[in-house]
Amino acid sequence: MTVIASSASRAAEILSRPVALNGLTVPNRIVMAPMTRQFSPGGIPGEDVLSYYARRAAAGVGLIVTEGTYVGHESAGQSDRVPRFHGDEQLAGWAQVADAVHAAGGTIVPQLWHIGMVRKAGEPPFADAPPVGPSGIGTEGAEVTGRAMTRQDLDDVIEAFAKAAADAERIGFDGVELHGAHGYLLDQFLWAGTNRRTDAYGGDPVARTKFAAEIVAAVRAVVSPEFPVLFRYSQWKQQQYDARLAETPEELEAILAPLAAAGVDAFHASTRRYWLPEFEDSDLNLAGWTKKITGRPAITVGSVGLDGDFVGSFRGEGSPVKGIDNLLDRLERDEFDMVAVGRALLQDPDWAAKVLADRCDELKPYDAAALRTLS
Numbered sequence: 182m183t184v185i186a187s188s189a190s191r192a193a194e195i196l197s198r199p200v201a202l203n204g205l206t207v208p209n210r211i212v213m214a215p216m217t218r219q220f221s222p223g224g225i226p227g228e229d230v231l232s233y234y235a236r237r238a239a240a241g242v243g244l245i246v247t248e249g250t251y252v253g254h255e256s257a258g259q260s261d262r263v264p265r266f267h268g269d270e271q272l273a274g275w276a277q278v279a280d281a282v283h284a285a286g287g288t289i290v291p292q293l294w295h296i297g298m299v300r301k302a303g304e305p306p307f308a309d310a311p312p313v314g315p316s317g318i319g320t321e322g323a324e325v326t327g328r329a330m331t332r333q334d335l336d337d338v339i340e341a342f343a344k345a346a347a348d349a350e351r352i353g354f355d356g357v358e359l360h361g362a363h364g365y366l367l368d369q370f371l372w373a374g375t376n377r378r379t380d381a382y383g384g385d386p387v388a389r390t391k392f393a394a395e396i397v398a399a400v401r402a403v404v405s406p407e408f409p410v411l412f413r414y415s416q417w418k419q420q421q422y423d424a425r426l427a428e429t430p431e432e433l434e435a436i437l438a439p440l441a442a443a444g445v446d447a448f449h450a451s452t453r454r455y456w457l458p459e460f461e462d463s464d465l466n467l468a469g470w471t472k473k474i475t476g477r478p479a480i481t482v483g484s485v486g487l488d489g490d491f492v493g494s495f496r497g498e499g500s501p502v503k504g505i506d507n508l509l510d511r512l513e514r515d516e517f518d519m520v521a522v523g524r525a526l527l528q529d530p531d532w533a534a535k536v537l538a539d540r541c542d543e544l545k546p547y548d549a550a551a552l553r554t555l556s
Contacts, residue, residue, distance in 0.1 A: 193537050195509050200243075200518050202478055203446040204407025205355050207288050207519070209243035210512065211533045212449075214482050214523035215292040215358070215413070217263060218248050220555045224265030224306060226274040231281045233555050237526055238287025241533035244519070245287055246358050246411070246449070247278075249294035252341040255310035257295040257366075265306070266291055266345045276352040283353070290356040290411060293345045295338060297366030298375065299419070301325050315370045315392070316377040320420040329378070335392060338366070343399040346410070356409030359396060362451045364418030367393045371414070371426055371436060386427070386435040394443040401444030410444055411480075415451035416467065422453070430460055434474045441475040448475065449521065452483035456507050468517035481511070482521035486532065487547050500524065500547040505536075527551040 196210045213234075221230060234245055251258035253267030265271045275291065282289040298314035302325075312327030313334055319325040330338075346357045361367035369375040370392040376383050382391050393412075400410055414436075418424045427433035437448065450468035452459075459467045468481035488503035508520060525532050525544070528551045535543050 190539055191509055192505060192541065193539050195512050196520070197537055200478065202244075202356065202411070203409040204405075205288060205409045207243040208286070209241065209533075209537070210519045211241065211243050211536070212480055212482075212519050212521040213237055213242045213245040213526050214521035215246045215248050215360070216523055216527060218555060219260055219262035221264035221274075222262055223270070224251065224261065224263065224268065225270050226264045226278055229555050230264070230274070231278045234278055234289065235281035235285045235287075236530045236556075237533070238282045238289070239285035240531045241537050242287055242522075242526070243533075244355075245282055245289040246413075246521070247289065247291045249292045249360055250275075250345075251306075252293050252295055252338070252345045254295060254338050254341040255307035256297075256300060256313045257341070258306055259296060259300045259304040261305040266293060266348065267341070272348055272352055275349075275354075279353040279355075288355040290354055290358050290409070291345075291349050292358045292360050292413070293342055293349075294360040295341070295366040297369045298325055298327050299365060300327070302327070314366060315375060315382065318375055318377070320364050320369075320375055320418050320424070335382070335395075339392075339396050339399045342396045343403045346400040347403040350404050350408050356411060356446075357400065357404075358411040358413055358449060359393075359400070360413055361393055362413045362415035362449075364420055364424075367396065368414065368418065372418070372424060374418075374421070374424060386432055387439060390436050390439045394439045397440055397443035397445055409446045411447045411449055412440055412445045413449035413451055416459075417451075417453060428460075430470055430474065433470060437471060437475050441477055445475075445477060447478040447480065447518075448472075449480040449482065450517075452481070455481045455483035455485060455520075465516060466511070469511070472515075472517055478518040480519040480521050481508075481517045482523065484524075485520055485522045486525040486544065502544050502546050505541075524551070530556070 250266035317329040468479040472479035487500040
């Protein structure tokens with residue numbers, strides 16, 4: 182705890198700086214990471230979901246990225262308790278969430294999501310919808326079968342993302358984040374392991390980026406020019422932690438450059454441990470390389486404030502508190518722009534308030550039981 186306390190004043194100074202994401206000014210550098218919570222029966226976020234996000238905004242989180250929300254395509258999801266970002270009741274619920282976060286002094290973007298070949302046949306919320314993906318195959322070890330997407334499928338999904346983004350702006354959100362990480366649909370196109378297509382959407386890294394770039398462009402076309410569009414991506418996959426989109430900075434640039442050109446305003450680079458370098462001969466992490474390559478603001482994430490990988494939480498493992506001096510060093514030299522906090526904010530809704538008020542000695546270790554509550 183001594184190490185944490187020693188960085189407290191510095192943490193408040195560095196993390197309190199505002200940051201601009203296109204036309205949005207976020208009041209500080211702390212982001213709530215998107216974390217799937219199955220507390221929305223019928224896909225409708227209720228008062229408990231509203232309170233969950235508003236409480237963290239009131240405690241000083243500058244930008245909230247919501248849990249993944251299914252776009253309006255019947256193959257997008259696999260649970261009737263994960264919120265959806267389509268339908269009158271669902272959007273009415275989300276409008277109330279956005280209003281509550283704003284009233285608490287925060288900003289908020291929904292994460293728009295399609296799970297692709299992670300879905301198994303017969304799963305809700307639309308049991309008759311088939312699993313679909315770039316080539317009809319899942320990641321290694323994923324026991325799913327489906328079909329390769331047709332041109333009509335591609336168009337339908339692009340339209341679903343664009344409509345969700347337009348709805349997000351209409352009902353008062355501050356931007357959107359497109360989920361292109363962790364082995365879900367957009368990532369299935371980006372990764373050679375799941376994209377075996379021989380048309381314009383498969384082949385080299387630039388071709389594999391075409392579908393995601395078209396979604397970004399479609400979103401950009403239906404929202405205001407100043408409305409921020411974020412894109413979350415990762416090397417690792419839920420079912421294959423050692424998977425990589427890019428082995429070199431040059432390969433990473435081939436993937437990120439078309440996305441930036443299509444209209445991404447900021448990248449959310451998901452790693453399991455933010456302090457690990459991404460490529461040889463450099464200390465830069467994935468967010469650092471992303472900012473260097475694209476010139477866009479970058480958000481880092483991965484075990485912030487905790488000494489333990491989040492994967493263990495699914496096995497019921499806790500994590501002790503970890504100092505953030507290394508994180509502050511990187512922020513201070515502008516390696517990246519913002520810091521997304523996940524499990525620490527599940528455990529302690531007041532995490533941001535404690536850090537920003539020099540009360541880091543009060544931070545709590547993570548208990549995996551926090552996954553089972555919405556408080």
